[in-house]
Amino acid sequence: xxxxxxxxGGLRLPRLIMVALLFMxxxxxxVWFRVSITNIxxxxxxxxxxxDTLLEENRKLKVxxxxxxSPRRIESIARAKLGMSYPERDQVIFLR
Numbered sequence: 001x002x003x004x005x006x007x008x009g010g011l012r013l014p015r016l017i018m019v020a021l022l023f024m025x026x027x028x029x030x031v032w033f034r035v036s037i038t039n040i041x042x043x044x045x046x047x048x049x050x051x052d053t054l055l056e057e058n059r060k061l062k063v064x065x066x067x068x069x070s071p072r073r074i075e076s077i078a079r080a081k082l083g084m085s086y087p088e089r090d091q092v093i094f095l096r
Contacts, residue, residue, distance in 0.1 A: 067073065078084040
């Protein structure tokens, strides 16, 4: 009978080690997942910041386009730089 107790007591230590290793492996996997999720969150935040920056730049470019297309601006450039003016009444020809 002392042999049975020795085997039974001897099985507890390897089982305890296996449970401890399983617990540590589970804990490491959990920590790895959490670190991965945190890294993904940081990347998402960076991409959202880039998106906001691009949207602001897009808005500014749309305002610039509207300014450059302004008829008043085009007329002032035509008069000042190109020397253009409105035609006189006798310079206009009507077509039917």
